[in-house]
Amino acid sequence: MSGPYLYDEGPEPLHTGTPRRSNALILWIFGGTAALAVAMVVALPLVKGGGDEQAREVAGVFLAALEAGDTETSGDLLCEAERDSGDVADVLSAYEHPGTGEVVGVAEGRLGDQDSREVRVRWDDGEEATLTVVLEDGPRICGTSG
Known part of the structure:
Protein backbone atom coordinates (compact mmCIF):
# COMPACT_ATOMS: atom_id res chain seq x y z
CA MET A 1 0.00 0.00 0.00
CA SER A 2 1.42 3.19 -1.06
CA GLY A 3 -0.27 6.43 -0.93
CA PRO A 4 0.14 9.97 0.16
CA TYR A 5 1.59 10.35 3.62
CA LEU A 6 0.94 13.31 5.84
CA TYR A 7 4.62 13.49 6.75
CA ASP A 8 7.35 12.84 4.26
CA GLU A 9 9.85 11.38 6.76
CA GLY A 10 7.46 9.40 8.92
CA PRO A 11 6.21 10.01 12.44
CA GLU A 12 8.62 11.47 15.00
CA PRO A 13 8.99 9.85 18.43
CA LEU A 14 6.83 11.57 21.05
CA HIS A 15 9.57 11.74 23.71
CA THR A 16 12.87 12.78 22.24
CA GLY A 17 14.84 13.62 25.41
CA THR A 18 16.48 11.23 27.85
CA PRO A 19 14.03 9.99 30.47
CA ARG A 20 14.19 11.60 33.95
CA ARG A 21 13.47 9.75 37.15
CA SER A 22 11.15 11.47 39.59
CA ASN A 23 11.96 10.89 43.27
CA ALA A 24 8.91 12.75 44.53
CA LEU A 25 7.02 9.59 45.48
CA ILE A 26 9.93 8.24 47.50
CA LEU A 27 10.38 11.58 49.25
CA TRP A 28 6.67 11.71 50.12
CA ILE A 29 6.79 8.17 51.55
CA PHE A 30 9.85 8.90 53.72
CA GLY A 31 8.50 12.29 54.78
CA GLY A 32 5.13 10.79 55.68
CA THR A 33 6.79 8.03 57.70
CA ALA A 34 8.89 10.55 59.64
CA ALA A 35 5.83 12.73 60.31
CA LEU A 36 3.86 9.69 61.52
CA ALA A 37 6.70 8.69 63.86
CA VAL A 38 6.84 12.17 65.40
CA ALA A 39 3.04 12.21 65.79
CA MET A 40 3.11 8.85 67.56
CA VAL A 41 5.78 10.01 70.01
CA VAL A 42 3.76 13.13 70.78
CA ALA A 43 0.49 11.17 71.14
CA LEU A 44 1.90 8.41 73.37
CA PRO A 45 1.53 10.32 76.67
CA LEU A 46 -2.02 11.24 75.68
CA VAL A 47 -2.91 7.58 75.22
CA LYS A 48 -1.03 6.09 78.17
CA GLY A 49 -1.29 9.10 80.46
CA GLY A 50 1.47 10.94 82.22
CA GLY A 51 3.51 9.56 85.10
CA ASP A 52 1.19 10.97 87.77
CA GLU A 53 -1.88 9.56 86.05
CA GLN A 54 -0.29 6.11 85.68
CA ALA A 55 0.80 6.15 89.33
CA ARG A 56 -2.73 7.04 90.47
CA GLU A 57 -4.20 4.26 88.35
CA VAL A 58 -1.82 1.52 89.48
CA ALA A 59 -2.20 2.55 93.14
CA GLY A 60 -6.00 2.47 92.81
CA VAL A 61 -5.97 -1.00 91.23
CA THR A 73 -3.28 -9.12 91.07
CA SER A 74 -1.77 -7.15 93.93
CA GLY A 75 1.36 -9.34 93.85
CA ASP A 76 1.73 -8.77 90.10
CA LEU A 77 1.68 -5.01 90.70
CA LEU A 78 4.68 -5.15 93.06
CA CYS A 79 8.12 -4.25 91.74
CA GLU A 80 10.72 -6.96 91.29
CA ALA A 81 12.62 -6.02 94.45
CA GLU A 82 9.45 -6.38 96.56
CA ARG A 83 8.54 -9.73 94.97
CA ASP A 84 12.08 -11.03 95.48
CA SER A 85 12.21 -9.94 99.15
CA GLY A 86 10.14 -12.90 100.32
CA ASP A 87 6.80 -14.60 100.12
CA VAL A 88 4.30 -12.36 98.32
CA ALA A 89 1.66 -12.86 101.04
CA ASP A 90 4.15 -11.67 103.70
CA VAL A 91 5.17 -8.68 101.58
CA LEU A 92 1.53 -7.70 100.96
CA SER A 93 0.78 -7.71 104.69
CA ALA A 94 2.92 -4.53 105.01
CA TYR A 95 0.52 -2.78 102.61
CA GLU A 96 -2.77 -3.97 104.12
CA HIS A 97 -4.93 -1.65 106.17
CA PRO A 98 -8.50 -2.09 107.36
CA GLY A 99 -11.06 -0.12 105.40
CA THR A 100 -11.03 1.41 101.95
CA GLY A 101 -8.01 3.35 100.72
CA GLU A 102 -8.33 6.36 98.45
CA VAL A 103 -5.59 8.04 96.44
CA VAL A 104 -5.41 11.69 97.51
CA GLY A 105 -2.23 12.97 95.90
CA VAL A 106 0.85 12.23 93.82
CA ALA A 107 4.29 13.81 94.06
CA GLU A 108 7.60 13.18 92.32
CA GLY A 109 10.25 11.33 94.26
CA ARG A 110 13.36 9.15 94.02
CA LEU A 111 13.94 5.59 95.06
CA GLY A 112 17.69 5.06 95.06
CA ASP A 113 18.90 6.17 91.64
CA GLN A 114 15.49 5.77 89.99
CA ASP A 115 12.72 8.35 89.53
CA SER A 116 9.49 7.46 91.30
CA ARG A 117 6.09 8.82 92.22
CA GLU A 118 4.98 9.08 95.81
CA VAL A 119 1.23 8.33 95.99
CA ARG A 120 -0.56 9.49 99.15
CA VAL A 121 -3.35 7.19 100.27
CA ARG A 122 -5.99 8.00 102.90
CA TRP A 123 -8.10 5.29 104.56
CA ASP A 124 -11.58 5.54 106.02
CA ASP A 125 -10.24 6.04 109.54
CA GLY A 126 -8.21 9.09 108.46
CA GLU A 127 -4.79 7.44 108.52
CA GLU A 128 -2.48 8.16 105.60
CA ALA A 129 0.36 6.27 103.96
CA THR A 130 2.56 6.78 100.95
CA LEU A 131 3.03 4.19 98.22
CA THR A 132 6.19 4.45 96.10
CA VAL A 133 5.53 3.75 92.41
CA VAL A 134 8.43 3.08 90.03
CA LEU A 135 8.48 2.48 86.30
CA GLU A 136 9.59 -1.11 85.84
CA ASP A 137 7.98 -2.81 82.84
CA GLY A 138 5.03 -0.53 83.56
CA PRO A 139 4.24 1.23 86.84
CA ARG A 140 4.84 -0.97 89.91
CA ILE A 141 4.39 -0.51 93.67
CA CYS A 142 7.80 -0.60 95.36
CA GLY A 143 7.40 0.34 98.99
CA THR A 144 5.21 2.05 101.54
CA SER A 145 5.67 4.42 104.42
CA GLY A 146 3.35 5.65 107.11
Missing part, protein backbone atom coordinates in the same frame (compact mmCIF):
# COMPACT_ATOMS: atom_id res chain seq x y z
CA PHE A 62 -3.48 -2.20 93.87
CA LEU A 63 -5.64 -0.93 96.74
CA ALA A 64 -8.80 -2.44 95.23
CA ALA A 65 -7.05 -5.80 94.79
CA LEU A 66 -5.79 -5.72 98.39
CA GLU A 67 -9.26 -4.89 99.68
CA ALA A 68 -10.78 -7.74 97.64
CA GLY A 69 -8.11 -10.17 98.87
CA ASP A 70 -6.80 -10.71 95.33
CA THR A 71 -3.18 -11.56 96.11
CA GLU A 72 -2.43 -12.55 92.51
Whole structure:
Protein backbone atom coordinates (compact mmCIF):
# COMPACT_ATOMS: atom_id res chain seq x y z
CA MET A 1 0.00 0.00 0.00
CA SER A 2 1.42 3.19 -1.06
CA GLY A 3 -0.27 6.43 -0.93
CA PRO A 4 0.14 9.97 0.16
CA TYR A 5 1.59 10.35 3.62
CA LEU A 6 0.94 13.31 5.84
CA TYR A 7 4.62 13.49 6.75
CA ASP A 8 7.35 12.84 4.26
CA GLU A 9 9.85 11.38 6.76
CA GLY A 10 7.46 9.40 8.92
CA PRO A 11 6.21 10.01 12.44
CA GLU A 12 8.62 11.47 15.00
CA PRO A 13 8.99 9.85 18.43
CA LEU A 14 6.83 11.57 21.05
CA HIS A 15 9.57 11.74 23.71
CA THR A 16 12.87 12.78 22.24
CA GLY A 17 14.84 13.62 25.41
CA THR A 18 16.48 11.23 27.85
CA PRO A 19 14.03 9.99 30.47
CA ARG A 20 14.19 11.60 33.95
CA ARG A 21 13.47 9.75 37.15
CA SER A 22 11.15 11.47 39.59
CA ASN A 23 11.96 10.89 43.27
CA ALA A 24 8.91 12.75 44.53
CA LEU A 25 7.02 9.59 45.48
CA ILE A 26 9.93 8.24 47.50
CA LEU A 27 10.38 11.58 49.25
CA TRP A 28 6.67 11.71 50.12
CA ILE A 29 6.79 8.17 51.55
CA PHE A 30 9.85 8.90 53.72
CA GLY A 31 8.50 12.29 54.78
CA GLY A 32 5.13 10.79 55.68
CA THR A 33 6.79 8.03 57.70
CA ALA A 34 8.89 10.55 59.64
CA ALA A 35 5.83 12.73 60.31
CA LEU A 36 3.86 9.69 61.52
CA ALA A 37 6.70 8.69 63.86
CA VAL A 38 6.84 12.17 65.40
CA ALA A 39 3.04 12.21 65.79
CA MET A 40 3.11 8.85 67.56
CA VAL A 41 5.78 10.01 70.01
CA VAL A 42 3.76 13.13 70.78
CA ALA A 43 0.49 11.17 71.14
CA LEU A 44 1.90 8.41 73.37
CA PRO A 45 1.53 10.32 76.67
CA LEU A 46 -2.02 11.24 75.68
CA VAL A 47 -2.91 7.58 75.22
CA LYS A 48 -1.03 6.09 78.17
CA GLY A 49 -1.29 9.10 80.46
CA GLY A 50 1.47 10.94 82.22
CA GLY A 51 3.51 9.56 85.10
CA ASP A 52 1.19 10.97 87.77
CA GLU A 53 -1.88 9.56 86.05
CA GLN A 54 -0.29 6.11 85.68
CA ALA A 55 0.80 6.15 89.33
CA ARG A 56 -2.73 7.04 90.47
CA GLU A 57 -4.20 4.26 88.35
CA VAL A 58 -1.82 1.52 89.48
CA ALA A 59 -2.20 2.55 93.14
CA GLY A 60 -6.00 2.47 92.81
CA VAL A 61 -5.97 -1.00 91.23
CA PHE A 62 -3.48 -2.20 93.87
CA LEU A 63 -5.64 -0.93 96.74
CA ALA A 64 -8.80 -2.44 95.23
CA ALA A 65 -7.05 -5.80 94.79
CA LEU A 66 -5.79 -5.72 98.39
CA GLU A 67 -9.26 -4.89 99.68
CA ALA A 68 -10.78 -7.74 97.64
CA GLY A 69 -8.11 -10.17 98.87
CA ASP A 70 -6.80 -10.71 95.33
CA THR A 71 -3.18 -11.56 96.11
CA GLU A 72 -2.43 -12.55 92.51
CA THR A 73 -3.28 -9.12 91.07
CA SER A 74 -1.77 -7.15 93.93
CA GLY A 75 1.36 -9.34 93.85
CA ASP A 76 1.73 -8.77 90.10
CA LEU A 77 1.68 -5.01 90.70
CA LEU A 78 4.68 -5.15 93.06
CA CYS A 79 8.12 -4.25 91.74
CA GLU A 80 10.72 -6.96 91.29
CA ALA A 81 12.62 -6.02 94.45
CA GLU A 82 9.45 -6.38 96.56
CA ARG A 83 8.54 -9.73 94.97
CA ASP A 84 12.08 -11.03 95.48
CA SER A 85 12.21 -9.94 99.15
CA GLY A 86 10.14 -12.90 100.32
CA ASP A 87 6.80 -14.60 100.12
CA VAL A 88 4.30 -12.36 98.32
CA ALA A 89 1.66 -12.86 101.04
CA ASP A 90 4.15 -11.67 103.70
CA VAL A 91 5.17 -8.68 101.58
CA LEU A 92 1.53 -7.70 100.96
CA SER A 93 0.78 -7.71 104.69
CA ALA A 94 2.92 -4.53 105.01
CA TYR A 95 0.52 -2.78 102.61
CA GLU A 96 -2.77 -3.97 104.12
CA HIS A 97 -4.93 -1.65 106.17
CA PRO A 98 -8.50 -2.09 107.36
CA GLY A 99 -11.06 -0.12 105.40
CA THR A 100 -11.03 1.41 101.95
CA GLY A 101 -8.01 3.35 100.72
CA GLU A 102 -8.33 6.36 98.45
CA VAL A 103 -5.59 8.04 96.44
CA VAL A 104 -5.41 11.69 97.51
CA GLY A 105 -2.23 12.97 95.90
CA VAL A 106 0.85 12.23 93.82
CA ALA A 107 4.29 13.81 94.06
CA GLU A 108 7.60 13.18 92.32
CA GLY A 109 10.25 11.33 94.26
CA ARG A 110 13.36 9.15 94.02
CA LEU A 111 13.94 5.59 95.06
CA GLY A 112 17.69 5.06 95.06
CA ASP A 113 18.90 6.17 91.64
CA GLN A 114 15.49 5.77 89.99
CA ASP A 115 12.72 8.35 89.53
CA SER A 116 9.49 7.46 91.30
CA ARG A 117 6.09 8.82 92.22
CA GLU A 118 4.98 9.08 95.81
CA VAL A 119 1.23 8.33 95.99
CA ARG A 120 -0.56 9.49 99.15
CA VAL A 121 -3.35 7.19 100.27
CA ARG A 122 -5.99 8.00 102.90
CA TRP A 123 -8.10 5.29 104.56
CA ASP A 124 -11.58 5.54 106.02
CA ASP A 125 -10.24 6.04 109.54
CA GLY A 126 -8.21 9.09 108.46
CA GLU A 127 -4.79 7.44 108.52
CA GLU A 128 -2.48 8.16 105.60
CA ALA A 129 0.36 6.27 103.96
CA THR A 130 2.56 6.78 100.95
CA LEU A 131 3.03 4.19 98.22
CA THR A 132 6.19 4.45 96.10
CA VAL A 133 5.53 3.75 92.41
CA VAL A 134 8.43 3.08 90.03
CA LEU A 135 8.48 2.48 86.30
CA GLU A 136 9.59 -1.11 85.84
CA ASP A 137 7.98 -2.81 82.84
CA GLY A 138 5.03 -0.53 83.56
CA PRO A 139 4.24 1.23 86.84
CA ARG A 140 4.84 -0.97 89.91
CA ILE A 141 4.39 -0.51 93.67
CA CYS A 142 7.80 -0.60 95.36
CA GLY A 143 7.40 0.34 98.99
CA THR A 144 5.21 2.05 101.54
CA SER A 145 5.67 4.42 104.42
CA GLY A 146 3.35 5.65 107.11
